[in-house]
Amino acid sequence: METDDLASFQTLLDQWAEAIVANDAPRIGSFAEPDWVIVGPEGGPGELEPFLAVIESGDLTHSQMAFEVLEARVYGDVAVVLAHGTNAGSWQGAPFTADEWVTEIFVRRTDGWRCAFSALTPNYAALRADTE
Template identity: 70%
Template sequence: MNTSIDATFHALLRGWADALVADDADRIGAFAEPDWMLVGPEGGAVGRETFLAFVASGDLTHSAMDFTVLDARVYGDVAVVLAHGTNRGSWRGEPFAADEWVTDVFVRRPGGWLCALSALTPNYAAAHETAPEGSSS
């Protein structure tokens, strides 16, 4: 583990999380490549412009978001970051909460690192640990 690299990406993800909680589409977009894709279990692949339009319209809001970098590996101008993330918000007025593993692929640009791809994997172990005794989650 390289603590300097981990700290770099922790700070980057903290800034991105702050932009998401602020529901500021322009700030959020500044962290991502123009062709950034988000892949999640609920809706599959969503492109940057679609995601930012959901934020700008108020369909998607976040009230809390936190990331813990678990591993960051740099391969020249590409970095792969594994993080544990939690967040809360609402989707079209319906509240949600998520505990997930986040895999981000970043590319180094003249202005810094930009995310090219984010993949979300639900943390099923956490959901199972918090399930009431006798439930079948």
């Protein structure tokens, strides 16, 4: 694991998080491949266009998002990134918070890295700690 890779993907995920907190659908989309897929505990697989549509409609908003990149493995033009992520926001007016392990698959394009797949796994250890 290269320190430069960790720093590069930390910067990339920080910028993506800023776009998500800004609830800026076009900017959020610029970090992803057109056929990006997300799978999370709420459901999935989900595609980019419907995801951006719920942001544009205001049904999904984020007030906080942060990532800590734990590993970044680059295999030529593909990278696998493991991060710890936390976020808060609202879904159709109902507030939510999340503490998750995030696995991202990126592909290198001429203008930089784009995310192709995102998998979100709840951090159940943190959830148990919150209820004790």
